[in-house]
Amino acid sequence: xxxxVFCIGFHKTGTKSLGAALRSLGYRVTGPNGTxxxxxxxxxxxxxxxxxxxYDAFQDNPWPLFYREMDAMHPGSRFVLTVRPSNDxxxxxxxxxxxxxxxxxxxxxxPGAPLGNEELYVARYERHNSEVADYFRHRPEDLLxxxxxxxxxxxxxxxxxxxxxxxxxxxxxxxxxxxxxxx
Numbered sequence: 001x002x003x004x005v006f007c008i009g010f011h012k013t014g015t016k017s018l019g020a021a022l023r024s025l026g027y028r029v030t031g032p033n034g035t036x037x038x039x040x041x042x043x044x045x046x047x048x049x050x051x052x053x054x055y056d057a058f059q060d061n062p063w064p065l066f067y068r069e070m071d072a073m074h075p076g077s078r079f080v081l082t083v084r085p086s087n088d089x090x091x092x093x094x095x096x097x098x099x100x101x102x103x104x105x106x107x108x109x110x111p112g113a114p115l116g117n118e119e120l121y122v123a124r125y126e127r128h129n130s131e132v133a134d135y136f137r138h139r140p141e142d143l144l145x146x147x148x149x150x151x152x153x154x155x156x157x158x159x160x161x162x163x164x165x166x167x168x169x170x171x172x173x174x175x176x177x178x179x180x181x182x183x
Contacts, residue, residue, distance in 0.1 A: 004074045007059040008067045009082030012092040014148035019059035020171035032060035035104040061104045081145045
């Protein structure tokens with residue numbers, strides 16, 4: 001039985017690529033989940049808890065919000081924090097979402113659209129990454145930080161998961177966007 005793997009990086013950090021990599025390793029992956037549900041704020045944790053028993057791996061939203069709860073619910077799980085430089089991340093978020101709002105982004109940031117709220121979004125992004133690092137500071141074996149846009153791939157992920165290094169290119173779902181700051 002595979003250990004559960006929670007990708008707890010915010011959207012636009014390579015979550016789709018990580019999900020594809022986990023699928024290729026045989027994980028049953030879900031995510032994003034509930035991003036457009038109008039009342040997601042009221043039931044996101046209940047939804048995540050239910051899904052956490054049905055799948056092996058989790059990527060994109062709402063998983064970054066519930067790493068503490070998933071850690072308590074599924075001891076021995078692995079957590080992967082996908083990151084990228086804040087300026088690249090916000091450029092990608094604004095380029096992808098612009099003024100378009102979503103209930104999930106309202107839950108995460110307050111304002112549902114990044115355009116015009118860049119400082120608030122970056123502050124929340126950086127706070128999340130810092131909180132994750134702090135939470136796992138005494139358990140480095142349970143957290144892997146990956147920057148996919150800067151070359152992290154199988155050589156880091158496979159040993160962390162206890163599987164052989166894959167001898168194929170790491171899946172990149174938006175490599176052109178990564179170069180342009182848009183993944």
